[in-house]
Amino acid sequence: MSPPTPGAGPAGDLPLTPVSNTTRILRFLRISLHVLVAVLLAVGMVNAGGKIVALLLAASFALLYLAGTVYHNRGGRYSPAHAIAWLVGITALWVFMTLASPSFAWLEFPLVILASYLLPVPASLLAAALILCFTLSITGPASGVGGLVGPTIGTGIAVLIFHSYTALRREAEHYKQLAADLEAAQLELAAAERAAGVAAERARLSREVHDTIAQGLSSIVLLGRALDKQLDRPGDARETLDIIRHTAADNLTQARRIVAGVSGAHEPLTQRIDALARSAEQRQRALGTPLRVTVNAADLPGPAADVAERVVREALSNIVRHAHATEAVITVDVLGDQATIDVYDDGVGIGTREGFGLTGLRARVEEAGGALTVEGNVLAATIPV
Structure with a gap:
């Protein structure tokens, strides 16, 4: 499941530079999230050392993530309960994958972004903290200080990326509304000018x-x-x-x-x-x-x-x-x-x-x-x- 793309629709087609530029940035961030999931999943499968259980869990994770993303991008709308169930499902698969092979631990970053998108702010921060704690329990003992600092900084950056995305999306929606208002005003003005022209010609x-x-x-x-x-x-x-x-x-x-x-x-x-x-x-x-x-x-x-x-x-x-x-x-x-x-x-x-x-x-x-x-x-x- 991926965040929707603001600026779509008739008003988004108006030649307003702020809307088009912001929309391109949001589209790039959305695609980057999917690419990051795919790359980290592939790296984890390569480093899984041929563990069948880890590979099967990774395949299940990929299918569930892909199904939710495709459904959403084709216009589907999840209820809040279904969205949370989808998030819990892929998070649970990630936990079992990481327990089977610690190489999947770095999927924590896109999971934190998804949790921030699907949950209210307090719940998303709690989920990010729990995901970080689980990651540290896996990577910290074996990697020392680096295993503690890396995931912590990564989680903070993931939360920051999400809130930046939210600010951009809010700006895109603002400009989209301005474009719609402008288009409506132009249509109303054109209709008034036509009516005035007809009245003047009739007179x-x-x-x-x-x-x-x-x-x-x-x-x-x-x-x-x-x-x-x-x-x-x-x-x-x-x-x-x-x-x-x-x-x-x-x-x-x-x-x-x-x-x-x-x-x-x-x-x-x-x-x-x-x-x-x-x-x-x-x-x-x-x-x-x-x-x-x-x-x-x-x-x-x-x-x-x-x-x-x-x-x-x-x-x-x-x-x-x-x-x-x-x-x-x-x-x-x-x-x-x-x-x-x-x-x-x-x-x-x-x-x-x-x-x-x-x-x-x-x-x-x-x-x-x-x-x-x-x-x-x-x-x-x-x-x-």
Whole structure:
């Protein structure tokens, strides 16, 4: 029976140097113990002088020791009573072997280590003392002072080796637990990052869909209702139908951009805002309320221009659907390292409760490092350039 190898299992496979180094040391000590037993047993059998009884006892000792060791190393677990019985068995065989041939006395050292491993500390110290006393009774009278000092020092070293082994094993188990905790923390962090990434992507797609497709579909619904009222006026109905087709085509373009992961159009911001203003005027006219949109816009670099376009698009969508306005003014300017976007209308203004569109727009502006304010009939945003 041999001490178990700490550091095994999934956590022990983590690339932590303290665990791997300590495990190698423990494995070396365990193998060294078995090698020491085999060497001392072989030396004793050679020096037994052909005594049949001693050789048979040595063979029995080897078989019992090997059986217990193999069983344990293959994952078997002894109860404390069975482990002590195994220790008593090989110790009894060693006693009879030594009585038959004193050359087996040096097996005392590995037996002391095994006793220290299998028994509680007080019992192990008592067992080591008894084993030492028996060894001295065999070797002392024939060998003089050397026969007394050698086994005594050897027994002390054996006890010291065991306690060093125990300290190393405790350290290996400590690092093994640290490795397991680290692995669990890494898995938990990865899961949290995945969840956060999924939530962020869902929020981004929600804003993209609302700012493009949802607004366009809402306009189409409103225009469709206006078209029902214009069926007796073919000219107006034709114009409204053209606006519906244009809005649907723009929605299709925006949907393709979302699928392709393209953040914005390639045209300058001034052209994009002007196109949004003319489209808003057409939709409002088709709904029966003329709207004039004035644009005073400066060009902005790519990322800032995309955010500015979203601000203007959301503001115009709210004006067309809710404001009942006749005048609107869009102003985009650059002041130092800040771009300002202001959209004013003469309609009913925005209520105190913000809807999904303004909430998503505020998040988009803040992600760009800017700020969004809504006061009555004015929607304003600042974005770093």
